[in-house]
Amino acid sequence: MQEPMGKPPRRQRAGRVLRATGAATARGGRAGVRAVGAASRASARRFRAFVRADGADTSGLSRLTEMHTANTAADAALTIALAGTVFALPTGEARGQVALFLLLTMAPFVLLAPLVGPLLDRFRHGRRWAIGTTLALRAFLAWVLASALADRSAWVFPLALGALIASRSYAVARAAAVPRLLPAAVPLVTANSRITIAGFVGMLLGGGVASAVSRIGPDWAVRVAFVIYVAATVLAIRLPDQVDSAPADPTAYRPGSATPGEGAAQRPRRGLRGRLPTVVAGIGGFPADVRWVLWLLCGSRQLSGFLTLYILFLSRERPLPGWGSLALMAAVAGAATVGTAVGSLLGNRRPAPNPPRVAAALMILAVVASVLAAVSYAAWTLIGLGFVAGLFAQLGKLGLDAVIQEQVPEEWHSRTFATTETVLQLWWVVGGAVALAMPLAPGFAFGAVAVVLVAMTALARWSRIHPTV
Helix, strand or coil: CCCCCCCCCHHHHHHHHHHHHHHHHHHHHHHHHHHHHHHHHHHHHHHHHHHCHHHHHHHCHHHHHHHHHHHHHHHHHHHHHCCCCCCCCCCCCCHHHHHHHHHHHHHHHCCHHHHHHHHHHHCHHHHHHHHHHHHHHHHHHHHHHHHHHHHCCCCHHHHHHHHHHHHHHHHHHHHHHHHHHCCCCCCHHHHHHHHHHHHHHHHHHHHHHHHHHCCCCHHHHHHHHHHHHHHHHHHHHCCCHHHCCCCCCCCCCCCCCCCCCCCCCCCCCHHHHHHHHHHHCCCCCCCHHHHHHHHHHHHHHHHHHHHHHHHHHHHHHCCCCCCCHHHHHHHHHHHHHHHHHHHHHHHCCCCCCCHHHHHHHHHHHHHHHHHHHHHCCCHHHHHHHHHHHHHHHHHHHHHHHHHHHHHCCHHHHHHHHHHHHHHHHHHHHHHHHHHHHCCCCHHHHHHHHHHHHHHHHHHHHHHHHCCCC
């Protein structure tokens, strides 16, 4: 059929339409890229302003925070790569397999208190290199682990276990370094909270990139972790010199630190040095505020371990109307994550919260939430208990770190952090073991949890008065 006179051919018109559409798409794509780039630059500027606020840029705390952001990004990538290995929670397995999982979670802590903590204290004058070594070691292990995962080698477990031990060692060394970089205007609780919030940002970024790359294969997510660990190692080496320098008076309080417990600043320190070696066997040598917060936080960890595993079995055996097993577990886990985030934000408030009082208030809240879950087995009580567990664990840990950094002599920081980390993980495992042994009767089980929390409060009170406990 002939085209009408005066009009271009149909094929020519179609070509013009396609070219116009392509040009519009290209302009839109460029505009989208520019918008994403502008948003990314704005987010980066806000993040830098956050970590450098209140003198953190001049004191060096911002560098430590940026390094920790990279560390958590790499840890998130490594966790995603190992999600399907022996370290994954066996949600569909028998209780015996879950018990094995509990033992595996304690494995990195076997060496932490008796070996790693004292070793880091011995080399506290080279703390930059100690932190950098834990990162460099994980970079090496990640590189080897990538090949092991690709080949399905039996070396996956020992390599991953070594990375976990190095990760816990990093956490101890990093926590001990915070007081040396603290700006005068920033309390310790706020500094710890700021580092934790930055860590959440790193976890989201690293987890997002690793999740996308892991579609090719889990070994590629480990390679992403390797690259980030290398960058974090460089950041560790570039930390300020004062990270390695010992204070003139190792028993003095750091100006601008969190509010000490009642009478802590006037407490005699002469006997503390002689008692601190006993922390390897117990916590009786800790200052009273540290013992108080630690025992209360042990109750929090016991609650978290119990809730994590008990919901796993309870949701399958006694499902709630309108809730599938996975949906309920996801809702409780999500509430715990929200509680953790809220705890970090509350810790960043000014004035900084008083750790002993906050720990006591959180314990009361946990007891109330457990009683509600015992009285009413419903989704809202379980979700509320999950939120409280996350809030207690995070805000309580920020307070515990602060009182250790403030009230324990600097030369004992690493072993004290190593001991408390081990004790807290042990109580998480105890909570999980109780969940395995508890009958699937929510009224009885959550009521027993409330009783245990009250008993932990009584123990904390007794320990605060009697330093042998």
